[in-house]
Amino acid sequence: MSSTQREIRVLRYDLRPRLLQVSKVDRVTPRTARITLTGPDLDGFQTHDYADHVKLCFPEPGAALPTMPTMGERGIVPPPTDGPQPIFRDYTVRRFDAAASELDIDFVLHPHGIAGRWAADAAPGDSLGVLGPRGSHLVPDDFDWYLLAGDETALPAIGRRLAELAEARPTARVQAVVEVDGPAEEQELVRPPDTRLTWLHRDGAEAGGQERLYQALSEFTVPDGVGYVWVAGESGDLKPIRRHLRSLGLDRRHYKVDGYWKRGVVNHDHHADDA
Numbered sequence: 001m002s003s004t005q006r007e008i009r010v011l012r013y014d015l016r017p018r019l020l021q022v023s024k025v026d027r028v029t030p031r032t033a034r035i036t037l038t039g040p041d042l043d044g045f046q047t048h049d050y051a052d053h054v055k056l057c058f059p060e061p062g063a064a065l066p067t068m069p070t071m072g073e074r075g076i077v078p079p080p081t082d083g084p085q086p087i088f089r090d091y092t093v094r095r096f097d098a099a100a101s102e103l104d105i106d107f108v109l110h111p112h113g114i115a116g117r118w119a120a121d122a123a124p125g126d127s128l129g130v131l132g133p134r135g136s137h138l139v140p141d142d143f144d145w146y147l148l149a150g151d152e153t154a155l156p157a158i159g160r161r162l163a164e165l166a167e168a169r170p171t172a173r174v175q176a177v178v179e180v181d182g183p184a185e186e187q188e189l190v191r192p193p194d195t196r197l198t199w200l201h202r203d204g205a206e207a208g209g210q211e212r213l214y215q216a217l218s219e220f221t222v223p224d225g226v227g228y229v230w231v232a233g234e235s236g237d238l239k240p241i242r243r244h245l246r247s248l249g250l251d252r253r254h255y256k257v258d259g260y261w262k263r264g265v266v267n268h269d270h271h272a273d274d275a
C-alpha cells in the first residue's frame with residue numbers, strides 16, 4: 001500500500017489474538033532463524049508497512065501452548081494475578097502471504113531470553129500466539145532518499161523495506177547500515193539498484209553497548225532533497241544517534257529511532273525511549 005507527497009499515514013486494525021503453528025524453520029544465518037507460521041487464525045491478518053510488528057505470545061518453558069490474552073471492549077483484559085500470564089515479546093512482520101497463509105518472523109538467536117531460546121528450539125508443529133499488528137505507519141515511497149540503519153533486530157524491517165522499495169519504487173536512493181556479529185551474519189537482501197549497503201561487524205563482541213553504528217551514522221552527510229531516516233537497535237546504542245539526528249535539523253516527522261531491546265532488561269518497552 002502506498003501513499004504520496006511524503007505524508008505519513010496511520011492505519012489502525014482490530015486487535016485479535018491468533019494461535020498459529022510453525023510450518024517451517026530456516027536458518028537464514030547461523031544466528032537468525034526465519035520461522036514461518038500458519039493456521040486458520042491468520043484469516044484477516046493485515047500488514048502494510050515494513051516496521052509493522054506483532055506481540056508474539058510464548059509458551060512457558062516446557063509447555064506446549066502459550067497462555068493467550070483475553071480481549072475485552074477496551075483491549076487486553078488483565079489476567080488474574082494468581083494465574084498464568086501471557087508472555088509477550090515484540091517482533092517484526094518480515095513477510096506475510098495471505099494466499100499461502102504464511103507469516104514469516106526472523107528471530108535473532110541469543111541465549112539470554114525466553115523468545116531467543118524458544119526460536120532456537122522451534123520445530124514444525126509448535127504453537128505460538130500472535131497479537132496485532134495494532135496498525136501501520138505508512139512511510140511513503142516518494143522521499144528523495146532513505147537512510148535505514150540498525151542492528152540485527154532491525155534487519156527484518158530493513159530487509160522488508162528494501163525489498164518493497166525495489167518493487168514499488170526501483171529508482172529509490174537508499175543508504176543502509178547494519179551492525180551484525182560478523183560476515184557470516186550478513187544476509188542477501190533484495191534492494192533497489194541505487195542502494196549503498198554497509199555491514200558493520202562486532203567481531204565477537206557482545207551486542208549492545210557499541211558505538212559502531214553511531215560512528216557510522218555520524219559520518220553520514222545529508223543528501224539533497226527530502227529524506228526519511230529509520231533506525232532501530234539496542235536502546236543505549238541509539239541515544240547518541242538520536243541526538244545526532246536532532247542536530248542535523250531534519251524535520252521531526254521524517255526520522256524515527258526505535259529502541260528494540262535494552263541490554264540487561266527483560267521485555268524492554270520500546271515506547272519508554274520515545275523522547
Ligand SMILES: Cc1cc2nc3c(=O)[nH]c(=O)nc-3n(C[C@H](O)[C@H](O)[C@H](O)COP(=O)(O)OP(=O)(O)OC[C@H]3O[C@@H](n4cnc5c(N)ncnc54)[C@H](O)[C@@H]3O)c2cc1C
Nearest residue numbers: 090091092108112113114115116260261262263264267270
Ligand atoms: C517493534 C519491535 C520489533 C522487533 N522486531 C524484532 C525482530 O523482528 N527480530 C528480533 O530478533 N527481535 C526483534 N525485536 C527485539 C526483541 O523484541 C527483543 O530482542 C526481545 O527482548 C527478545 O526477547 P527475549 O525473551 O529473547 O529476551 P528478554 O527476556 O526480553 O531479555 C532477556 C535478556 O536478553 C537480552 N537480549 C534481548 N534481546 C537481545 C538480542 N537481540 N541480543 C542479545 N541480547 C538480547 C536483554 O538485554 C536481557 O538482558 C523487536 C523489538 C521491537 C520493539
